[in-house]
Amino acid sequence: MPSSSYSSDEEVEELPYVPFSQRPEWSDVRPVPQDDGPHPVVPIAYTEEFRDVMDYFRAVYVARELSPRALCLTTEALKRNPGNYTIWHFRRLVIEALNSDLIEEKLFVDKLAEGNFKNYQIWHHKRWLAEKLGPEASEDEHDFTRLMLCRDAKNYHAWSHRQWVLQKLGGWEKELDFCNELLKEDIFNNSAWNQRYFVITKSPLLGGLSAMRDSEVDYTINAILQNPNNESPWRYLQGLYKGTPDSFIIDERVPRICLQVLKEYSFCTFAWNLLLDVLCKGLKPTKEIEEAVKGLTESDESGSSDHNLVTRICSALERMDPIRVNYWSWRKSNVSINC
């Protein structure tokens, strides 16, 4: 097993490291080394400093010492290994026992999170803290996730945390604006599209999906026009009609956006797919749709029956999107069932 993959020295301090054995405040403690046994499985190459900190951590952990010096020790240990969930657990026990300042703790965790923004344990610790701090923490937590999302707008943990804060501690007022902002920066951001759906369906301030559908359809159509080869808004558009298949078929904006995109991007598979979906759900093909299909297929199939139309779209998609040829071929075989 390559040991370099597991070397775990994440040195942050600029001062030279002082071994615990040389720190007078720790002179009463006997370190507890890790016992890997004679034939360690998946052995890990530790640095001396890491080993030293962990040996002393094990000592306080085994002794269940919930003291201020134990808190400092967990700080040192977590800076070196922020993924170690046992240290986080222990730290929470210490914080509760000492009734530590939670705002101070928040500052520590937020600082650590900035360098480790995909770390499950840190995000969970933040959640634990925020729950203790209550609704007053809501604005701070939103500011923090905003900062994280500035660096990585698709950070799954940050979005998860943000959703949790909204539902537990509030702050819905500016959330749709936040989605707008992120989508303005990157219209391809699927996480922001997901958050948008989350807000319009769950926000107590907006009236729910049926109230928001009309304006959201317009918003999504504009997004599609900005860049049609973008998976997210096409799915989002279809999702807006969830639970109301009739409005999906009668809304003229649906086939219109497909045809508008296809005039310029005749190989846009998302546009063809949506047109296929709405035809299969019962939309009567217009002359314009028939013309568009006639324009792209090489088929010499005669007649313009609805069945024939959707079959030709599927055949074209098999050619346009060869990596998914089996999917489009299945859609074609399904046409007689669905249309």
Added chain:
Amino acid sequence: MEHLRLSGAYWGLTALDLMHKIGSVKPDDVVTWIMSCQDKDSGGFGGNVGHDPHLLYTLSAVQVLAILDRLDALDVEKVSDYVAGLQNEDGSFSGDIWGEVDTRFSYVAICCLSLLHRLRKINVEKAVDFIVSCKNLDGGFGCIPGGESHSGQIFCSVGALAITGSLHHIDRDLLGWWLCERQCKDGGLNGRPEKLTDVCYSWWVLTSLILIDRVHWIDKDKLSKFILNCQDLEKGGISDRPDNAVDVFHTFFGVAGLSLMEYPGLKTIDPAYALPVDVINRIFFQK
């Protein structure tokens, strides 16, 4: 990484077993070490010796013992009580006593209890209800209700639904399409729209497609080529994408993905339990 060593053992040993090389491991030593990772009070396993118990490592422990055919080392009631005790009122599972909820933990709990023949200790219906509440408009699943669909979370949700006989809750065509759209021009799979391809999604996406009978919707040849391109042909191992550093996590998922596509010379892997099929057969079909 020392806190997740037990998972490292699972990745490494399962990969070895898939490649018919498990014989090089001394089972007794491994079993002794695994059992020393168990918390005697709760019955759960920590990621390494001296670590707090957690669902993730409890599953890894059970999986490794299963591969070594040493499940007899366990006090099955104690371990399964630990797992079952982490189910919440709404059917979800927490990873440990600190309460983090995620569909990952639903999968881990259900997989673990199923391997121990103790699914009856949890409220399966509520567990399924929670997972279904995490289903999104695109047919996929997130970590919590409303969470963005993500291939890893989808595997966990689909796997859990498969094990509990609840796949009828899935719109297979809709999800199948979302999953096959994960295949990019380089042949690899990504985890979400507009993200980079990564070898580990060869597992998460591929198993999900297999479990819902839609794997023919991706181009398996292109995916195989992508995984093989992620090998380090000098030092061995597989990385997340070509020319990056290898690690045991991606090596396991690359090998597992190739096994799912019947790459010659590899043992078959079970898509729901993520263990070799002969191990699963031994657990479920042998007296």
